[in-house]
Amino acid sequence: MKKLILMNPGPVNVTDKVRDAQLRGDLCHRESEFSDLMWSIRNKLLQAFDIKEEYSAILITGSGTAALEMAVSSCLTPERSILVIQNGAYGERISKMADAYRMKKHTLNYNWGETPKLNEVEQALQKNSSIEVIAMVHHETTTGLLNPLSEITLLAKKYNKRLVIDCISSLGGDNINFKQSPIDFAVGTANKCIHGLPGVSFVLHRKKDLSRIKDIPARSIYFALTQHLEAQDQGDTLFTPAIQAHYALNTALEELLEETVDGRIERYRKVAQNLRKGFKEIGLEFLISENLQSNCLTALKLPNGISYDWLHGKLKENGFIIYAGQGLFNQKIFRIANMGNIQDEDFTRCLKVLKECFTKTE
Numbered sequence: 001m002k003k004l005i006l007m008n009p010g011p012v013n014v015t016d017k018v019r020d021a022q023l024r025g026d027l028c029h030r031e032s033e034f035s036d037l038m039w040s041i042r043n044k045l046l047q048a049f050d051i052k053e054e055y056s057a058i059l060i061t062g063s064g065t066a067a068l069e070m071a072v073s074s075c076l077t078p079e080r081s082i083l084v085i086q087n088g089a090y091g092e093r094i095s096k097m098a099d100a101y102r103m104k105k106h107t108l109n110y111n112w113g114e115t116p117k118l119n120e121v122e123q124a125l126q127k128n129s130s131i132e133v134i135a136m137v138h139h140e141t142t143t144g145l146l147n148p149l150s151e152i153t154l155l156a157k158k159y160n161k162r163l164v165i166d167c168i169s170s171l172g173g174d175n176i177n178f179k180q181s182p183i184d185f186a187v188g189t190a191n192k193c194i195h196g197l198p199g200v201s202f203v204l205h206r207k208k209d210l211s212r213i214k215d216i217p218a219r220s221i222y223f224a225l226t227q228h229l230e231a232q233d234q235g236d237t238l239f240t241p242a243i244q245a246h247y248a249l250n251t252a253l254e255e256l257l258e259e260t261v262d263g264r265i266e267r268y269r270k271v272a273q274n275l276r277k278g279f280k281e282i283g284l285e286f287l288i289s290e291n292l293q294s295n296c297l298t299a300l301k302l303p304n305g306i307s308y309d310w311l312h313g314k315l316k317e318n319g320f321i322i323y324a325g326q327g328l329f330n331q332k333i334f335r336i337a338n339m340g341n342i343q344d345e346d347f348t349r350c351l352k353v354l355k356e357c358f359t360k361t362e
């Protein structure tokens with residue numbers, strides 16, 4: 001198959017070294033080699049984000065949603081409630097998870113692309129003393145909007161609430177200051193800004209919070225976080241893991257450690273800045289204002305008379321995969337992510353192809 005440049009928000013292009021790591025050989029997950037591999041990944045995750053003292057990394061086989069479900073289903077004491085802040089498809093997914101587990105729930109709903117109002121979050125916390133956990137998406141991939149994480153962590157601290165943050169599309173690409181803005185459950189996945197392959201995801205859990213969640217009765221078999229943690233701390237795993245995806249993740253983390261998280265964030269920031277300069281020169285319009293955008297993805301309005309399918313087809317003919325708008329943004333926007341192992345010349349070529357698309361149809 002022809003090589004495609006993935007400008008969708010994950011799965012991402014990976015280096016040859018990461019791809020080749022999958023072929024390291026067959027292995028049984030009950031052998032010491034897998035314990036070593038798991039230990040190495042968990043350790044590297046904590047090392048990369050400089051949170052060794054304060055956090056545990058808990059791995060789970062599955063896409064990012066699996067790790068998110070592990071965090072959501074394990075975070076809440078029975079009889080207490082969860083406050084979900086939602087302004088996109090992924091915030092709404094957290095809400096659906098809370099409903100699936102019959103959790104007591106409050107929601108703050110904002111339009112997709114609108115920033116949550118901090119005074120309303122504070123009012124909700126003051127009004128509902130039963131709230132124990134606040135859940136929010138950091139980078140709402142639906143629109144490319146970065147939610148106000150440090151402000152929300154300050155509110156959580158002020159009102160002594162726990163935090164579940166979906167960092168699936170931002171961890172490694174946008175800044176998260178775990179020291180200043182501690183998150184109790186930070187959810188991530190291998191195949192976005194970490195540059196691994198699909199199949200394994202993880203929760204970074206604040207050790208301080210372990211005594212609280214240890215006694216919460218498990219709401220699920222597959223997603224019971226404390227049971228995964230206990231097993232992994234003993235070098236064991238509850239179920240059969242995606243072993244080859246773990247090999248790839250370990251190599252991806254070696255590369256991340258070499259580049260450093262700060263280095264990668266800065267690279268993403270510069271790439272996004274250059275792409276956005278190019279989008280503006282072509283005459284494309286952003287869905288949300290530039291100061292709200294993440295480093296990882298740009299949502300652009302589809303110009304009049306251009307269908308998403310046509311644009312997607314043209315870019316694919318030239319080797320680029322772009323992404324559609326979700327839900328109410330379907331056929332109204334398209335999204336271009338700059339995650340993964342993509343070279344500068346590929347970004348430049350993508351802008352050139354986009355420009356040709358719009359010039360030819362004028």
Ligand SMILES: Cc1ncc(COP(=O)(O)O)c(C=O)c1O
Nearest residue numbers: 063064065090139141166168169
């Ligand atoms: C913010 C966010 N949360 C959750 C998910 C779901 O991840 P997955 O498709 O790996 O389950 C995505 C996927 O793009 C995402 O961007």
